[in-house]
Each structure stands twice: as structure tokens, then as C-alpha cells.
Amino acid sequence: xxxxxxxxxxxxxxxxxxxxxxxxxxxxxxxxxxxxxxxxxxxxxxxxxxxxxxxxxxxxxxxxxxxxxxxxxxxxxxxxxxxxxxxxxxxxxxxxxxxxxxxxxxxxxxxxxxxxxxxxxxxxxxxxxxxxxxxxxxxxxxxxxxxxxxxxxxxxxxxxxxxxxxxxxxxxxxxxxxxxxxxxxxxxxxxxxxxxxxxxxxxxxxxxxxxxxxxxxxxxxxxxxxxxxxxxxxxxxxxxxxxxxxxxxxxxxxxxxxxxxxxxxxxxxxxxxxxxxxxxxxxxxxxxxxxxxxxxxxxxxxxxxxxxxxxxxxxxxxxxxxxxxxxxxxxxxxxxxxxxxxxxxxxxxxxxxxxxxxxxxxxxxxxxxxxxxxxx
Numbered sequence: 399x400x401x402x403x404x405x406x407x408x409x410x411x412x413x414x415x416x417x418x419x420x421x422x423x424x425x426x427x428x429x430x431x432x433x434x435x436x437x438x439x440x441x442x443x444x445x446x447x448x449x450x451x452x453x454x455x456x457x458x459x460x461x462x463x464x465x466x467x468x469x470x471x472x473x474x475x476x477x478x479x480x481x482x483x484x485x486x487x488x489x490x491x492x493x494x495x496x497x498x499x500x501x502x503x504x505x506x507x508x509x510x511x512x513x514x515x516x517x518x519x520x521x522x523x524x525x526x527x528x529x530x531x532x533x534x535x536x537x538x539x540x541x542x543x544x545x546x547x548x549x550x551x552x553x554x555x556x557x558x559x560x561x562x563x564x565x566x567x568x569x570x571x572x573x574x575x576x577x578x579x580x581x582x583x584x585x586x587x588x589x590x591x592x593x594x595x596x597x598x599x600x601x602x603x604x605x606x607x608x609x610x611x612x613x614x615x616x617x618x619x620x621x622x623x624x625x626x627x628x629x630x631x632x633x634x635x636x637x638x639x640x641x642x643x644x645x646x647x648x649x650x651x652x653x654x655x656x657x658x659x660x661x662x663x664x665x666x667x668x669x670x671x672x673x674x675x676x677x678x679x680x681x682x683x684x685x686x687x688x689x690x691x692x693x694x695x696x697x698x699x700x701x702x703x704x705x706x707x708x709x710x711x712x713x714x715x716x717x718x719x720x721x722x723x724x725x726x727x728x729x730x731x732x733x734x735x736x737x738x739x740x741x742x743x744x745x746x747x748x749x750x751x752x753x754x755x756x757x758x759x760x761x762x763x764x765x766x767x768x769x770x771x772x773x774x
Contacts, residue, residue, distance in 0.1 A: 406529045407577035407729050409536075410471065410568035412464025412738055413696035414457045415683065418447045420546075422558070424766055429554040436558045437681075441659025445561025445684030448544045449767070450759040452743070455487045457564035458542035459500035459746035461692070464738035465538060465566035466501070468730075473501045476568070477534035479508040480525055482517020482541045482688040484595070484717070485548060486510060487748075497540065500746040506538070514593065515655050515716025516583075517541050517688030518565065522712070522724055523581050525569045532571075540566040541688035548595060550615035551762035559658070560616070561684035565692025576707075576727035580642030582634050583722040592623045593717035627657065628664045630721045635669065635713045638723035646671055648709055649725075653698055655714035656680035656690040677703055687716065699732045706731060 421444045422433040436442055448457065458481055466473055481494040494508035513520040518541030525537035542564035551557045569578075597613035598604055608614065631654065639646055646669055654662050659680055666673050677698040686693060691714050698704050706729060713723040759767065 405572060405577060406526045406569055407572045407574065408567050408726065409570040409730055410465040410467070410469025411566065411692070411696050411699060411735065412461045412468055413563065413565040413693040414460040414464070415563040415693070416446045416448045416452055416457070418449055418767060418770060419444050420447050420763065420766060425558060428551055428762065429557060431554045431558060439660065440558060441680050442558065442684045443681045446563055447546045447763060448562040450757050452544070453487045453748060453758070454483050454485050454542045454544045455493045455496035455500065455748050456743065456746060457544070457562070458493060458540045458566070459497045459748070460741065460743055461542065461564040461566040462497055462538050462540050463501050463745060464741050465568050467738040467741060468735045469536070469568040469570065470734065470737060471536060471568065473503040474505055476503055476506045476536050476538045478525065478528055478537045479503065479506050480511055480521040480537065480539045482511045482513060482521040483543055484512065484514045484517065484687055485544045493542070496748055499749050513716060513720045513722070514718055515657065515685070515687045515690065516714040516718070516720040516722045517716070518691045519712060519714045519722030519724055520583060520720065522567065522569065523583055523722060526578050526581065529569055529571050535571050537569045538566060539569060540564060541690070541692045543687040543689045545687060546760055546763070547758055548614065548616050549760070550612055551760065553615070555620060556616055556618055559685045561686050563683060563686045563689045563693050565689050565696055567692055567695070574729060576729040578724065578726045579644070580638045580640070580725035581723070582637035582641060584630065584634055584720070586626070586630065586719045589622065589626050589719040590717070592619045592626065592719065624658070624661060626719055627661050627715045628668060630719065631661070631665045631713055631715050632668045634721040634723045635711060638713070638725045639711060642725035644709065644725065649675065649711050650708040651698065651703055652676045652711045652713065653691060653695050655716070656683065656694055657685045657715070690714070700735060704728055704732060
């Protein structure tokens, strides 16, 4: 892969997380686990759960609208919408198509990217190519997931890890210096079944047998995934930084995929990079897959960890096994996010299908919703 051209900048950013919180104490009531065990192995203390009226598309739309507003744009200024997700609303149409309608855009092309936890980074790289080639001026890239609907809440090895949410960025053409500097993407299919959602595709269509055996829930080989994640995140990070003509010491902040704090710490150790320059929010959201990097990026900017001129590394690893890293120089004014104040779920409406609606909320968590008094 050749070194990308300059002239592509992040001009907008935004995120959305559902209001319903599932804590480790809540999980203690469901599986054999405890807060100390979960925190010591993952760093996760709580995660967000989408309500019955929330889907990947609805959360993506809120994050997307916030990113567009932060960029100082209108929805119709967007030429292309890319949604990275492994939990689409439907196998078809694309989630991106639903987002286009929900945000009121009438002119953009729209498509999904399937790269699991690397979905946002892969989407960013795709958006960069469109903008750098002149095929688009402004591209909306979203990572969004509703993992709670693919999680087996009787399996303590996976139910402690995953949460729901969305994050987004607008990439725009600019003659100003800075912006995207180095991109690296890899795929290692030898570990394709380390993280797996077995049923529901053309290889194992939905049947009574697949439903009975729980094949519509995520499966994971944790130890193998951990080792591969640390190794691949490190090599991909180094390749991206070197493509940018930089050294790791030139970076001001690393925003990694928020899968597990032990993976993040092992990555920093392997790179001899200080944890003080790594942004971590996994304790409050868990692993939100494709949403984790843009959600963390938005929080990093909001918390004052990012300023104009900073050099950032965004890096992710996911099922496939995919990995991607983006090195960029931040040029946007962090204060611009004030433009998105007030934008929320009430500002988007997902076009319904023609079948009778169902309640998609996980039955295993209905008690939590009832106790919280949540209406959505």
C-alpha cells in the first residue's frame, strides 16, 4: 500500500451511547462472576445497552448528525456515508442507507463496511481514498454496534466484554497542512474463527437447530485472540507511523480499540510507549467493536486530551482477523463540538419496514430495564 497523499482532514466528530447501564454488579446476578474478577482481567466496570427503540442505525444517525454539526456542515454537504458494523439492522438494506434517510441527506452514496472491530478504521481509510482522489469532498464515517443482541448472557467469557454505542467522523478535503498522514491495514485469515458469529449467513442459514445451539451468539477464543491482538496492533501501528514519516516518540496521543485494558497495556509495553499518552475509556463502555475508536476519539477531544497540531494514532483489531491504523495531525478546533449541543435521539427517525415491529431488546436483560425504569 502506497503512502497516502495529504489534504484529507477530520473536520467533525461525534458519538452516542445509550442511557441504560449494565454494571459488573448487575452481571453478578446473571453469571458466576464478580466485579474484582472482571476489572482485573478486562478493566471494564460497566457497559451501555441499547433500548428497545434503539438500533445500530438510530445510534449511528445521532453520532453522525453530531459529527456533521461539529464540522459546520449540513447533512446534504455529505457526499458519501460509510458505516462500519458487524451488527447491522438487517442483512439488507445497508445500515448506511437507513442512516442517510434518518439524517435527512438526499444526495450521498451509502454503504456498510464489514471489518468487525476495525470497521471504523477501515471506513476511514476508504473515506480518505474517496476524498484524496477527488471523488468526494466530505465523507461521513461511522462505527456503530448493538452487540447486546448478539451476546449470550449465560456465557461469562463474552457477556462481560461487550456494549453498545456509536461514534462518527467527517473527513473533508483541505489545502491546509496536516490531516491524514499514514494508513496501514492488514487481514490475517488464519485466525478468522477466533472471534466468530457462526449462524445467520449463507454457510449456516438460520434453522431451528442453529437457534437451539446458540449459534447466533458471538463465540471467542480469548487467549488466542489476546496474543494475536497485541502482536498485530503493534506491527500495524508501527507501519502506519512510519508511512507518515514519523517515530512513535512524535505522537501526542494513541487512541486504540477499547477491547480490554490488558491488551492496551500490553500494546504500550511492546511499543515502549507511555500509557500516559494512551486514551482509555474501556472501563465505562466495554468493547463496542467498530464504535470504540470513534467513541474514544470524541471523548478524548471533549476531555481536552487533543489540541490543534497534535499527532494522533488511531488503531484497531478485530475479527477476520483485521487490523488498521491511521496516523494523522489534528487540525480542527476542539471547541467546534459545541455546535452539536442539543442533538439527540429525537432528531432522527429510522424508516420502519413493512412487517409488524418486534421488541429486539435482550430478554435476559428485561429485569434490568424494569428496575431502571427505562422507557426506551
